[in-house]
Amino acid sequence: MRLIDFLENEALESEKKFPQFVHPIEEVFARILDFYGIQWEYEPRTFPLRWDDEGNVLEAFTPDFYLPEQNLFVELTTLRPRLTTKKNRKLKRLKELYPDINIKLFKRRELRNMMLRFGLREEVERIIGTDAQEMDE
Amino acid sequence: MERDFWLDDVQEVLFTEEQIHERVKELARQISQDYQEKTPIIVGVLKGVMCFLPDLIRKMSIPVEVDFIAVSSYSTETRDKGVVRVVKDLDLPLMDRHVLFVEDVVDTGLTLHYLLRNLRARNPASLEVCTLLNKNPRRLINIPIRYVGFEVPDYFVVGYGLDYNERYRNLPYIGILKPSVLFGKD
Numbered sequence: 409m410r411l412i413d414f415l416e417n418e419a420l421e422s423e424k425k426f427p428q429f430v431h432p433i434e435e436v437f438a439r440i441l442d443f444y445g446i447q448w449e450y451e452p453r454t455f456p457l458r459w460d461d462e463g464n465v466l467e468a469f470t471p472d473f474y475l476p477e478q479n480l481f482v483e484l485t486t487l488r489p490r491l492t493t494k495k496n497r498k499l500k501r502l503k504e505l506y507p508d509i510n511i512k513l514f515k516r517r518e519l520r521n522m523m524l525r526f527g528l529r530e531e532v533e534r535i536i537g538t539d540a541q542e543m544d545e
Numbered sequence: 546m547e548r549d550f551w552l553d554d555v556q557e558v559l560f561t562e563e564q565i566h567e568r569v570k571e572l573a574r575q576i577s578q579d580y581q582e583k584t585p586i587i588v589g590v591l592k593g594v595m596c597f598l599p600d601l602i603r604k605m606s607i608p609v610e611v612d613f614i615a616v617s618s619y620s621t622e623t624r625d626k627g628v629v630r631v632v633k634d635l636d637l638p639l640m641d642r643h644v645l646f647v648e649d650v651v652d653t654g655l656t657l658h659y660l661l662r663n664l665r666a667r668n669p670a671s672l673e674v675c676t677l678l679n680k681n682p683r684r685l686i687n688i689p690i691r692y693v694g695f696e697v698p699d700y701f702v703v704g705y706g707l708d709y710n711e712r713y714r715n716l717p718y719i720g721i722l723k724p725s726v727l728f729g730k731d
Contacts, residue, residue, distance in 0.1 A: 443619045444629060444655040446686070478686055518683055521701045522653065524709070524727060526619045533728070 427451075433484055433519060434472055436531055440522075441475070449474045453481075455509070457501045469498045471511055481511040484519060551713055555703075555720040560695060562717040565677075565705055568694050569597070572675065573604035576645065576692060584608045585643040586669075590660065591615040591633065593649030595714065596706035597677045597694075601647065612637045616660065629659050639667040645692075649706050650678040652699075654686035661688065678702065678719070695719075701727060 427450050429435045434450070441448045452474045458467040471481035485495055492515070499513055514522070523532045560568075587609050589598040602609055615633035644664060651657050657674065664672055675692035682699045703709050704716030709727070 440619050440655070444659050446655065446658075475685065480685065482685070512685070514683070518699050520728075521699060522683060524701055525652070527710075 430472075431484070431486065432534070433486055436523065436528065437473065437482075437484060437519075440526065441473075446478075447476050449476065455502055455506055457498060457505065467498070467501075469502050479510055481509060483511060483513045485513065486516050486519060488516060551716055554713070554722055554726045555716075556723040558718050558720045559697065559700070559702060560705075560719040565694075565719065566600075569600045569677075570604050572692055572694060573601050574606075576601075576675065577606040580607055580643065580645070583643045584610060585645045586610045586612060586637055586639060587645050587647055588635065588664070589613050589647045590649070590656075592708070592714070593706050594647050594677075597649055598647050601675075610637060614660065616656065618656065629656075631663070639664060639669040641668065641670045643671045644669040644673070646672065646674045648674065648676040650680060650697075650702070651676045651688070651690060652680040652683040654684050654688050657688055658686040677705070678707075 426435070426438065429438070429450070438448060438450065450473060451470050454468045454470040456465040456468045458465070460466055471483045473482040473484075474480070475482065483495070483499070485492055487495070495513075499511065502509065502511065520532050523529075584607070587598065587602055589611070591613050592615070598611070602611060612635045613633060614631065614635050617630040617632055646657075646661065646664065648657060651674075661672065661674070673691040674688065676690055677694040678697050679690060679693045679695070680697050680699055700721045701709065702719050703713035703722055704719045706714050707719065708714045709722060713722070
């Protein structure tokens with residue numbers, strides 16, 4: 409293999425590994441998982457939640473991560489608790505429709521505490537500060 | 546009465562010195578019973594077990610051997626290096642030995658999972674986990690934990706070996722820090 413091909417391949421692999429994350433917290437989370445050697449997939453599956461009479465999907469939910477070794481979906485939210493009603497409702501519906509799916513919601517405080525444990529105070533302020541509230545989740 | 550040096554920073558005491566003392570005694574009794582006729586190697590993860598492990602082994606009624614392991618944790622400095630590094634490895638061989646792995650707190654299970662994989666590769670006769678604090682809400686990796694001191698909700702706790710920015714380890718109790726200490730404001 410030529411060096412240029414190798415480098416292009418590396419770039420492609422890296423791009424595949426680190427997709428365009430919707431929220432910066434997702435990238436931090438992915439890097440933490442990588443650090444500890446945990447396999448992950450980013451938004452690999454969308455679960456339809458509501459359909460119209462013709463069977464068209466009206467509402468769906470795409471968890472942020474799937475950890476195949478743990479068979480666990482993970483959803484992250486940096487929203488303040490009072491703003492998470494919609495997400496909580498979707499998760500409740502997901503569990504009703506897909507009872508065999510293991511999913512864990514990491515709430516704002518849990519993420520904040522996790523990042524503090526890893527000494528990422530600046531990241532906490534940057535990602536879970538007031539500005540983070542403006543992001544559409 | 547000595548003044549609690551950190552009193553202004555602690556929002557709430559979750560477990561008092563007496564509660565910890567009693568629970569550690571119970572754990573030590575249970576472990577001593579389970580490991581009768583054996584001489585387990587007690588492996589502690591630095592630095593969080595600096596208070597828990599010495600108290601635990603002093604209350605055990607069986608012979609034990611003790612060793613420590615330390616690993617790098619994720620940080621902005623280590624993120625580009627990509628993997629956990631063993632900063633201080635064990636001195637004792639674990640092959641065919643009964644090993645009790647002692648942690649201060651298990652939350653996501655990421656560090657513990659990594660360490661257990663590492664220790665299993667050394668072929669111990671048995672490998673069990675004892676943690677002072679168990680934070681189930683944050684668990685990502687399901688790991689069977691045989692001995693649990695206390696179940697705790699997801700608060701950022703300090704004291705009795707647990708730190709925030711290397712401080713508060715010497716608190717005799719386990720407490721929750723005020724948000725103003727952690728974030729300036731909340």
